[in-house]
Amino acid sequence: MQWDSSLYQTRHDFVFKYGEGVLELLEPQNGERVLDVGCGTGELTARIAAAGARAVGLDSSPDMIAAARKRFADIEFVHADAADFAFDESFDAIFSNAALHWVKDREGAVACMARALKPGGRFVVEMGGRGNIAQLTAAIDAAVLAITGAHAEHGRYYPALGEYSALLEKYGVEVTGAWLFDRPTQLAEGSLGLRNWIAQFEREVLKDCTEAQRAAIDAAVEDALRDTLFSDGHWFADYRRLRIVARKI
Ligand code: BEZ
Numbered sequence: 078m079q080w081d082s083s084l085y086q087t088r089h090d091f092v093f094k095y096g097e098g099v100l101e102l103l104e105p106q107n108g109e110r111v112l113d114v115g116c117g118t119g120e121l122t123a124r125i126a127a128a129g130a131r132a133v134g135l136d137s138s139p140d141m142i143a144a145a146r147k148r149f150a151d152i153e154f155v156h157a158d159a160a161d162f163a164f165d166e167s168f169d170a171i172f173s174n175a176a177l178h179w180v181k182d183r184e185g186a187v188a189c190m191a192r193a194l195k196p197g198g199r200f201v202v203e204m205g206g207r208g209n210i211a212q213l214t215a216a217i218d219a220a221v222l223a224i225t226g227a228h229a230e231h232g233r234y235y236p237a238l239g240e241y242s243a244l245l246e247k248y249g250v251e252v253t254g255a256w257l258f259d260r261p262t263q264l265a266e267g268s269l270g271l272r273n274w275i276a277q278f279e280r281e282v283l284k285d286c287t288e289a290q291r292a293a294i295d296a297a298v299e300d301a302l303r304d305t306l307f308s309d310g311h312w313f314a315d316y317r318r319l320r321i322v323a324r325k326i
Pocket residue numbers: 175178204205209210233278316
């Protein structure tokens with residue numbers, strides 16, 4: 078997945094705004110070392126640092142890491158894959174918001190994160206959970222098939238609560254709290270919100286489409302979802318979140 082950090086920053090800032098609820102669960106403490114996995118442009122990493130923690134942001138997108146370093150020059154940002162990283166010094170806590178559903182090697186990511194935590198270290202994560210954007214995905218798949226004849230491949234991972242908890246426990250991380258809940262999320266820019274979202278997050282699926290095909294896909298998805306996901310001049314994405322609080326044994 079290719080990321081555009083400026084679009085992410087301006088049109089999709091709800092991603093890190095919602096992350097503030099996850100930060101409350103983390104309760105970063107003065108002096109502790111915290112890793113933010115999938116830090117994007119670094120806003121939440123900076124909030125963790127502002128609480129007095131020694132925050133480190135990690136992201137696999139060079140564009141996101143460059144933007145984060147430019148915005149927050151005194152914070153450490155590392156360019157690495159969430160499923161293939163190691164640090165010399167371990168962490169008191171691992172935090173991640175709206176990132177782990179993008180990681181193809183989900184078990185590799187859990188193994189890396191578990192290894193990076195100190196015994197007793199906290200793991201506080203929010204990601205898309207089972208059923209996340211089910212309506213959106215079904216409408217996009219149907220439109221892509223009708224207009225291009227191709228089957229869309231999204232490659233994202235939205236685990237069930239029990240599935241992700243079991244994976245963590247396999248790597249010695251004990252789950253102490255877990256929630257799966259609907260969180261319809263208002264998209265920016267009114268009636269343009271859904272096509273903007275598609276342009277940002279379905280780039281891979283649409284990369285071989287002509288402009289005319291893209292416009293036809295946008296229109297077909299909007300028509301399919303207007304009754305259920307458009308209200309009072311705004312589009313809402315049918316997000317479902319999985320929140321996990323856990324501790325390394
Ligand atoms: C999510 O945060 O759940 C998400 C965002 C963009 C595309 C797919 C899922």
